[in-house]
Amino acid sequence: MSRSSTRSSAPEPEAGPGSAPGSGRGPGPGAAAAGAAAARALRGARPASFWLDQPDAPAPVARLHGETTAALAVVGGGFTGLWTALLARERDPSRDVVLLEGRTVGWAASGRNGGFCSASLTHGPANGFDRFGPEMPALHRLGRQNLDEIAATVARYPIDCGFERTGELTVATRDWQLAGLGHAADLAGRLGERPVLLDAAGVRAEIDSPSYLGGLWDTRGCALVDPARLAWGLRRACLDAGVRIHEHSPVTGISRDGPGLVLATPHGRVRAAQACLGTGAYRPLLRRLSHYLVPVYDYVLMTEPLSASQRAAIGWRHRQGAADLGNQFHYYRLTADGRILWGRL
Ligand SMILES: Cc1cc2nc3c(=O)[nH]c(=O)nc-3n(C[C@H](O)[C@H](O)[C@H](O)COP(=O)(O)OP(=O)(O)OC[C@H]3O[C@@H](n4cnc5c(N)ncnc54)[C@H](O)[C@@H]3O)c2cc1C
Numbered sequence: 001m002s003r004s005s006t007r008s009s010a011p012e013p014e015a016g017p018g019s020a021p022g023s024g025r026g027p028g029p030g031a032a033a034a035g036a037a038a039a040r041a042l043r044g045a046r047p048a049s050f051w052l053d054q055p056d057a058p059a060p061v062a063r064l065h066g067e068t069t070a071a072l073a074v075v076g077g078g079f080t081g082l083w084t085a086l087l088a089r090e091r092d093p094s095r096d097v098v099l100l101e102g103r104t105v106g107w108a109a110s111g112r113n114g115g116f117c118s119a120s121l122t123h124g125p126a127n128g129f130d131r132f133g134p135e136m137p138a139l140h141r142l143g144r145q146n147l148d149e150i151a152a153t154v155a156r157y158p159i160d161c162g163f164e165r166t167g168e169l170t171v172a173t174r175d176w177q178l179a180g181l182g183h184a185a186d187l188a189g190r191l192g193e194r195p196v197l198l199d200a201a202g203v204r205a206e207i208d209s210p211s212y213l214g215g216l217w218d219t220r221g222c223a224l225v226d227p228a229r230l231a232w233g234l235r236r237a238c239l240d241a242g243v244r245i246h247e248h249s250p251v252t253g254i255s256r257d258g259p260g261l262v263l264a265t266p267h268g269r270v271r272a273a274q275a276c277l278g279t280g281a282y283r284p285l286l287r288r289l290s291h292y293l294v295p296v297y298d299y300v301l302m303t304e305p306l307s308a309s310q311r312a313a314i315g316w317r318h319r320q321g322a323a324d325l326g327n328q329f330h331y332y333r334l335t336a337d338g339r340i341l342w343g344r345l
Helices: 029-042 079-091 125-156 177-190 200-206 227-240 287-292 308-314
Strands: 003-005 066-075 097-100 116-118 168-172 196-198 214-218 222-224 244-246 253-257 260-265 268-277 299-302 321-324 330-334 340-344
Touching: 066 079, 066 260, 079 097, 079 227, 079 268, 097 268, 116 125, 125 177, 125 222, 125 227, 168 177, 168 200, 177 196, 177 214, 196 200, 200 214, 227 244, 253 268
Parallel strands: 066 097, 066 268, 097 244, 168 321
Antiparallel strands: 003 299, 116 222, 168 214, 196 214, 253 260, 260 268, 299 340, 321 330, 330 340
16 A cells, blocks of 8 residues: 545635544444554555645646736636636637636645546436436436546647546445346436446456456446546646636635625735636635535545556456445546555545
């Protein structure tokens, strides 16, 4: 185990469900043994983001000093803010766009995630049909279009982020989950997709884990990326397109100014006609938005590069992203240099 990814400080995330006080029950003996095994396995691991820790990470651009104006002020330099700023300039190259990031672009969830770029807007067809029923064909079509357009943007700029359209393999690790795979295949069929349904031998021919009992491989609906490089590439595309980016410029307040808005930072202000708030799970600038915000904690670990024999033992020649069917599911993928990223929601 070489490096792991954690969340870090400032801007501080809102307290979420994970910050609730514990139940007061102590761990049992099984939990203690598992904890000791985990501690052994993690010895030598570094609590840093593997993706963000790259030698060619871009140097930060200047913070905002003084007063400026913009047609559109974007707050937050994660994927939400970066795509918004880039699309705004693509649609109207004369529009003056400023992006304000409290730390550095891609520093937060966008630069430290699993890198699964999924077409599904609903976390899979079963959840989508349950919640959105008749709207699912439209949601499905828009999700596929979205992934195709992300792929086209990555190719057009071009952004070197290891974009691999490997698809995603959903695996059953319990007998009762097998019926769920069949059901998901049927629902995908209703949407015009033909995912590959695999029995135990079939799934183990893809990724040879003794815990796999079956699988469903959506061969086109997911791409894998290096998320930090995607964020840095979008940052470069924004700068080239004329977006004015200021890093280390946290917005501390937003207020009305006639028909427009004023966004304040510690060393400057932006007067803007419109603003887009892309601040992710962090404290929202408009208090009323906090009612719509539920931070979800998600963790990833990165192994060392696998040896040739370790790799041969598990196969994985199609390099798919993989995820199990647990409610708090596990997901895993390969990196360009042959590590495995493990994630748990
Ligand atoms: C460990 C982990 C694994 C994940 N895996 C996946 C995955 O495989 N696939 C997937 O689709 N999603 C995954 N996610 C979720 C995904 O990363 C997020 O949904 C996504 O990155 C959110 O992007 P964002 O731009 O909305 O927010 P963020 O990336 O959090 O960006 C918000 C930005 O706003 C800035 N900011 C906040 N407040 C202010 C302020 N007041 N002024 C200026 N700047 C401010 C922050 O510094 C930050 O840079 C994962 C998340 C985690 C944590």
